[in-house]
Amino acid sequence: MAGVSLTRSALGVLGFLVGVYGAYLLLSRQDFDQLLSAAIWLAGGVVVHDGLIALAALGLAAIGARLLPSVARTPAAAGFVVLGSITILAIPMLGRFGAKDDNATLLDRNYGLGWLGIVVLVVAAVLVASLLRARTSGETGAPDTRTDLEGDPS
Template identity: 55%
Template sequence: MRTGLAPRIALGAVGVLVAAYGAWLLLSRQDAEQLRSAAVWLVAGVVLHDVVLAPVVVVLGLLVSRVVPPVARAPIAAGAIVLGSVTLLAVPVLGRFGERSDNPSLLDRDYTAGWLVLAAVVLVAVVVATLARARRRRQPPS
C-alpha cells in the first residue's frame, strides 16, 4: 500500500511546527548557562551514541547472531531494544543525578530496584517468546 505525497507533507509540516515550538520554548525560557548546558548535553549524547553505543550494539549483535539459535534471535533483539532504551532513559535517575539533600521528594525511591524488576520482566518475556516460537516451529502445519 502506497501513501500519497500530501499526508507525508502534512506529517512533516506538523513535525517542523512541533520542533519549532520546542525550540522557541527552550530559547525563551532559559538563560545562557542553561542553553550551554543543554547544547553540551545534546552534543555529548550524539557523540556517545556514535562513538560508543552504536559500535557496541553492532559487535554484540554479531556475537549474539553466531551464538544464539535462530529461534531466539528475534525475542533477544526485542528484549535488548526495550531494556537498552529504558536503561538509557533511566541513566539520570539510576545515577541519582540532581539529588539534593534539601529536597527529599526528588529521587524519592529505589530506582535501581525498579530497573531490576523491569530487567527480570523483560528476561521472562524473552524466554516465553523464545519457547513459544520453538513450540510453533515444532508443530506440523495443519
C-alpha cells in the same frame, strides 16, 4: 507538481527562519562560558550516540547473532530494543545524581529494584517466546555463522 514543490519550498523557508530565531535566542541570552557548555552538550550528544550507543548496539547484535539459538533471536532482538532504551532512560534515576539531602520527596523510590523488575519481566517474556517458538518449530537452533557487519538488527 508545481504545487508540491511550492509546499516544500515554503516549509523549507519556514523551518529555516524558525531555526534562525532559535539560534538568535540561544546566542543572545547567555555569556560565552554558558554557550560553550551548551555547544559541548549539543555536539556531545551526537558523538555519544553515533560513536558509542550505535556501535554498542551493532556489537551486541553481532554477539547475539553468534551466541543465541535461532529460536531465541527474534524475541532477544525485541527484548534488546526495549531494555536498551529503558536503561538509557533510567540512568539519571539509577544514579540518583540529582538527589538532595534536604528533600526526601525527590527521587524517592528504589530505582535499582524497579529497573531490575523491568529486566526480569522482559527477560521472562523473551524466554517464554523462545520456548514457544522452539516447540512450534521443533528445532533446537544452531549457532549462526554469518560474518557480515550487521548480524541481527537490534
